[in-house]
Amino acid sequence: MSIEWSEVKRRREEFWNSSPVYRAIYDRLVKQGYHLIGTIGAVKRCHWSKEAVLRNRYCYKCLWYGIESHRCIQMTPVAAWCWNRCLHCWRLQPEDIGMHWDDTRPPVVDDPEVLVEESIRVHREIMAGFKGNPRADQRLVEEALNPKHAAISLTGEPLLYPRLGELIEEYHRRGITTFLVTHGTRPDVLGSLEVEPSQLYISIEAWDKDSYEHFNRPLVPRAWELFNETLGLIPSFKSPTVFRFTIVKGFNDHDVALRSFAGFVEKAQPSYIEVKAYMHIGGSRGRLFKNNMPSHGEVRNVAARLAELTGYQVLSESIPSRIVLLSRVGKPLRHGKGCPDGVEHPEKYAPPLTEEYEELQD
Template identity: 75%
Template sequence: MQRSIDWEEVRRKREEFWNSSPVYKAIYEHMKKQGYHFIGTIGVVKRCHWTREALVNRRFCYKCLWYGIESHRCIQMSPVAAWCWLRCRHCWRIQPEDIGMHWDETRIPVIDDPEIIAEESIRVHRQIVAGFKGNPKADPLMVEEAMNPKHVAISLTGEPTLYPRLGELIKEYHKRGMTTFLVTHGVRPDILAGLEEEPSQLYLSLEAWNKQKFMEFNRPIVPRAWELVMETIDLFPSFKSPTVYRITLIKGFNDSEEALKGFAKLIEKGNPTYVEVKAYMFIGYSRGRLTPANMPSHEYVREIAKKLADLTGYMVLSESIPSRIVLLSRIKEPIRHGKGCPDGVKHPEKYAWVITHEYEEMKS
């Protein structure tokens, strides 16, 4: 039985924290302008582009196509709004250089209660989708479904493994009958190894293929970060849940033959269930670090993914053109975690047809 939560007190503590210093206040105001909704004290939720697309146009994201995740019933959240051990050039999150201020990104200043984070993320998701009840283009039945979310993407911004009670948070969502996808850069293998409960699917984000390129592009602010990522890769085969390498393709950086051979070695080392090759998006604060030329077309993503498949023996299973992403797999059929897009692997065009060849997310 879930305990009663004093939401006014949660709100008071949150406001007190973010108003406690000019730096925190600046972070808060910048993120609010970007569409983030704060939960607990330092957690955040943001409506995904594909939530709207599902409700208004019945178009769905690649997680629906391949893994059955219903886009309109998916919460996009993070337990840590603005803390990470890396300052990746392609990241959209707010970094100290973006606003000319400094804060300690290595340690989160507040450890929120997992139950509060879970409950408030659901509350905020419901508030967001309730706004579609007045939209004449939205499917009313799907809006009602969306009021009962079934999935959580623990990613969005910051590094979720800096939250020490992550296993408890995953358990809170699972207790509510929800599935969880956890996305990490792998800098906290200790947290991953000690999870009380595994996520439904575990993602490792990769952009660099060796230590030199990692230091150059991911710009760690702690020692031994690359070695920690390698420890995470060593852990991957021990997970019972499906595992994924998300390789963000940055044109002109990690698309060379050397890079692909390096990624192939990392794939052999961690033996993930899937490899998703996804284009870098020229959005958020990354626009101050990279250029539109670094953003590859889907045709280019497809070409690079095929080369990687040839190097690794993984099968090219599917793609989603609007998201500029290609799925490689070592199993013939992806493990599905929901009922969405039942034949989406073989027929992605039924659920994610192309409206524009520009990145849709850039305009949402």
């Protein structure tokens, strides 16, 4: 396929200028550091890509799964569309700009090859900005120009992109591994993927239907039931699977919630559990408070309780990201060559610099 990039740019500009609502979304996304790709996809530089080249510090995906932070593309195929309006999410939501759009149905379906090629190009342009920076490790900058991993998450719900299997396949064809993150409201899409991601994440905050309705604020009927259908699909995946429990202090850090989380684990038997603190960033700052962010010590306590309830082993942690890893299968499968002994020695690759949550300042 020969891509006419001038035509891709023209279509993107035409779409985002087609209504005052879309223009307002576009302006806010750009101000927040997003780079639009295709028509409605986006790439954004991760905090840890910068940390890798400037300070040789790496994210937890490097510590545990070998992902080289500076070579990781953080992208989404649908920047402003999702079936939930979660309180903790940094996704731009209608209430954030006082305007309405149908955020349940992406109005455009971009070609997977366009999204993949442009995401690679934009990642290279972002990381090339560190060339000549005296504080940057220029060897790592050169490596960053050859990305090896794509995190299909960032913002929005990737399962709303109808050509997701093709997108994953396009990345794999280029030797780029993929981590897919979803809230699991589209079991029909997940169960029919032509190609599995290298690793699948299910993001979880609520423990029952009432808490789901309150916190995740679904925009479609039966979202809680659809999430539970997704749990039933997890054992069928050949790739590693992860339950990421985002802990919001004062909401889901109590024993009733943790016992329900353990029930989800028992039903689905994911390979790993990640227990991670909520981050007070983006649009969530208008919905939650900074004191809803648990300390790393509090995350450790939740992880220890989940280990008791599930039988999973506490393997590792990353203090700067306030996250703890539990595993059912021992040491995690590695998808790259980064941080080779990061599980055993996270302090070598992610030494804490501050008591604050680093991403808040980025």
